[in-house]
Amino acid sequence: MQSPVVRKFLPAGIEAHLPPHGATSILFLIPSNHSHRKARFHGLNYMTATLNSRPLLEKIAGQAPFELRAPEQPFFVRILDLANTPKDFDLKEYLRRFDPSIIVVTCYSTDFHIAVVLSEMAKHLCPEALRVVGGYHTSALPKKTLLASKFQVAGIGYGEETISELAMCLHHYGRRELQNRLSEITGIAYKNGAGQVEINPRR
Numbered sequence: 001m002q003s004p005v006v007r008k009f010l011p012a013g014i015e016a017h018l019p020p021h022g023a024t025s026i027l028f029l030i031p032s033n034h035s036h037r038k039a040r041f042h043g044l045n046y047m048t049a050t051l052n053s054r055p056l057l058e059k060i061a062g063q064a065p066f067e068l069r070a071p072e073q074p075f076f077v078r079i080l081d082l083a084n085t086p087k088d089f090d091l092k093e094y095l096r097r098f099d100p101s102i103i104v105v106t107c108y109s110t111d112f113h114i115a116v117v118l119s120e121m122a123k124h125l126c127p128e129a130l131r132v133v134g135g136y137h138t139s140a141l142p143k144k145t146l147l148a149s150k151f152q153v154a155g156i157g158y159g160e161e162t163i164s165e166l167a168m169c170l171h172h173y174g175r176r177e178l179q180n181r182l183s184e185i186t187g188i189a190y191k192n193g194a195g196q197v198e199i200n201p202r203r
Contacts, residue, residue, distance in 0.1 A: 018098055019076040024171040026051060026075055026163070027100040031107055031114035032082040043159070044079055044106065050160040051075045051167060060164045065184045068168045075167055082114075095125045101170055104163065105151070106135040112145070119150035128175060130166065134159050142189035143197045153182065154189040157202055162187040 019025035028044055050056050057070035078098075082091070095103075103122045107115040115133060122131050134155035138145045142154040155162050165185055170178045182190040187203035 014094065014097070017078055019100070023073065023076040023101075024071060024167060025098070025100045026077045026102045026104065026167055027095075027098055028077070028079040029103065029105045029118055030079065030081045030083065031105065031111040031118065046158075046160050047163050048077050048079060050164050051077050056160075057164055057168060060161050061168055063161075064165055064168075066169075066181060068165070068172055070168065071171050075171075092121065092125060095122065099126055100129045102130045102132060102163075102167060104132045104134060107133065107137055108135060109137040112137050112148075115151075116149045123150040130170060130175070130178065132163070132166065134163075142199060146189060146191055146197050152191050156187050156189060156199075159187075161203060 028048070030044070050060075052074050054070050054074075061068035061070055080094075085091075103126060105115045105118050119131055119133065122129060130153065131151045132153045132155060133145055133149065133151040138154045139156050142156050145151065145154050153166065162185070166178070166188075169181055169185070173181065179193070182188065182192075183198065183200065186201050189197055189199040192198050
């Protein structure tokens with residue numbers, strides 16, 4: 001299955017990459033650092049493929065610590081590689097119009113500073129979106145990653161099951177109840193209601 005990658009588009013083509021009204025949407029952002037791009041796409045391919053596979057989602061839902069079910073309609077998933085967008089690409093306008101349910105940034109230590117800026121932008125432009133960060137830097141330093149950014153959840157280790165569980169939980173229970181269930185989702189660190197970082201068991 002090919003991942004739905006947003007590589008380059010003119011303003012007239014933006015509409016094709018916006019989620020339909022009411023869809024649970026996940027937007028993956030890759031910071032504009034050209035190093036290790038193949039490795040990063042490799043991991044994201046697994047995550048996007050899982051999010052679009054009903055059999056895999058049903059299996060993950062069946063193993064969750066609380067009741068979950070795969071959505072009737074597929075999740076709307078896009079990957080935006082910021083190293084491969086036109087120079088005049090308006091990221092802020094795209095984020096406003098996309099208005100994702102979940103926004104995920106994957107990063108290395110070398111581009112973590114860019115991820116921090118993206119987390120601040122997402123908080124301002126997509127206030128209702130769950131802000132998630134993943135990657136090697138995050139897995140090694142989940143608490144520091146969250147405290148140094150506006151991300152709410154940090155994925156630790158492989159993310160296919162984790163992001164799927166988060167997406168299904170959001171779809172099934174809604175944004176407010178998801179916050180109450182973060183303590184039950186393994187493989188993440190998260191900010192609680194007081195802004196303190198909690199680290200859950202690994203998957």
